[in-house]
Amino acid sequence: MDNDQLQKFLKGNYQQIIGQYDSAIATYKELQQEGFENNYQLSICLIQSLIALNNYESALKECEKAILQDRKQYEAIFRRGICKFYMKEFQSALIDFNDVQDKIEKNPVFQRQIQCWIGRCQAELNNQNLKDLQETGYKAPQQQQQKKEEVNQQQKQDISQKAVDKNIxxxxxxxxxxxxxxxxxxxxxxxxxxxxxxxxxxxxxxxxxxxxxxxxxxxxxxxxxxxxxxxxxxxxxxxxxxxxxxxxxxxxxxxxxxxxxxxxxxxxxxxxxxxxxPSSSKNKKDWSKIDKEIEEDIKQNKDEYGEGDPLNGLFKQIYQGADENTRRAMIKSFQTSGGTVLSTNWDEVKDKDYEGKDRPSPPKGQKYGDWNQK
The missing domain is CATH 2.60.40.790 (Immunoglobulin-like)
Structure with missing residues (x-):
């Protein structure tokens, strides 16, 4: 990627982190159209945003493409399992999660996450098996008694689940x-x-x-x-x-x-x-102070920036590795422009007024609105 494309990629990651999933998807797809359709990391970021919006069918298609790009990696297989789980394809999802468990190296945090998903799949499959037994209607005394015991057990589980829900x-x-x-x-x-x-x-x-x-x-x-x-x-x-x-x-x-x-x-x-x-503010911001606050937060929360989901930590890790001026440029350009500009050049950004005279033009077919007017 050249510098402009890298900035666009960082912008998409930032949009994802702050919950602007529709915008992140648009940014990632724009990069794909610029010749990065087979970029594995870009595909994973796109899948993450699609899942966040519960768009499991589209996310599943992107997972299949990403797996073809790199079969040795586990991220796409893991997310394919999530998609299949929410599409109620529990057996297929269980296969994916077991596959991921075999692929990942020593990572106790992620191991626990995978085991949780495997347990959820097994619970759903057990419920399906119980429903199948209830629907067969076979009257053999021994099987009828077994069916009754299983139904009673399920009722106990339902009551137990209600107690759990009340004590979340x-x-x-x-x-x-x-x-x-x-x-x-x-x-x-x-x-x-x-x-x-x-x-x-x-x-x-x-x-x-x-x-x-x-x-x-x-x-x-x-x-x-x-x-x-x-x-x-x-x-x-x-x-x-x-x-x-x-x-x-x-x-x-x-x-x-x-x-x-x-x-x-x-x-x-x-x-x-x-x-x-947040709304546009006329007050001057001390970008050096903001930079120091973020740096201090990174130091005090290393686990959040290192372990856990690698995608959600990507933007933060890049930020942590940048020099002081690059950080200031990233913060000021993205915050004051409302997420429409992301620059790493402080010399270019420091005198810009993205809330006033340097405000970027809105996308074609759209216009800025005054949110104070009803």
Whole structure:
């Protein structure tokens, strides 16, 4: 790739990381049309965005192409298994996941992920076998008794599943500037997620299978900035993040019950809708300071930038390896242009005003709108 194409690839990866999957897909397909149709890494990035939008049929076709490009790699086979699972082709998905397990080297994090998918496939196949038994209608006494026992066992599993759904697990993580909550549940529709913040509390609600509603109420140890809250629904989890009011590490996520009771007499702030949409700002930004903050976050969260999904860490790893001016250029150009420009040349970017006189032209057939007008 030449410099322009590399910047376009980085732009697509950044769009994917921040959840702009439609834009990322358009960027990747544009690169494919420029002669990179058989680029394995580009294909994997495209597949990742298609899966994020639940477009499993298109993602499956791209997986087949990528596997032909490089049969020794496992990423495309793994994602093909995910597509087949959500298309209810559980036996075929199980074959792919077993194949990946044989291919991967020592990687305990990814091994656990593969084992989880294998377990899900086996559970679905067991359910299918049970339904087949229920539909045969064979009346032999011994088989009839066996069928009854299996149905009773399935009913017990259903009751157990409801109990699990009512006790969905979550975990939290932090840097000195932010706190994040991960709720481990596969939510099919992001519109069902209800999130409310105050300056020291969080409420989460969404419907779950086997029960009416899941609710999570948290009273934070210290105050947060509700206006900075963001949330995103992933394939296997719901992730919520918010900035802390004071830069510090918390010893725990929530206040103790005694502290909460002592604070009940204090007035509470009005809740703020969790979804936060950044707007153009006239304030001058200290790009050097932003660069240092990101560098500090990388140092404190090496596991997030190294292990885990290699695609989601790709943009961050490239950023970490760049020099100071390249980083400033990448941050300023992409943020202030609304994601339409990504440059690595600080000399070119430092005096640009992408929110004003240097604002790029919108795509053909589109125009900029004033979001303050109704």
């Amino acid at each position: 697990k979550y975990q939290w993580y932090q840097t000195d500037k932010t706190v994040g909550i991960e709720i481990h549940y596969q939510l099919e529709n992001q519109k069902d997620l209800k999130v409310e913040f105050t300056n020291q509390s969080l409420k989460v609600n969404f419907p779950i299978k086997g029960a009416d509603q899941y609710g999570l109420d948290i009273v934070f140890l210290e105050e947060v900035k509700p206006e900075t809250a963001k949330y995103q629904v992933h394939l296997e989890k719901i992730e919520i993040t918010v900035e802390k009011k004071e830069k510090q590490n918390w010893k725990q996520l929530q206040k103790s019950e005694e502290d909460q009771k002592a604070q009940t007499g204090k007035p509470r702030s009005e809740p703020v809708q969790a979804a936060y949409y």
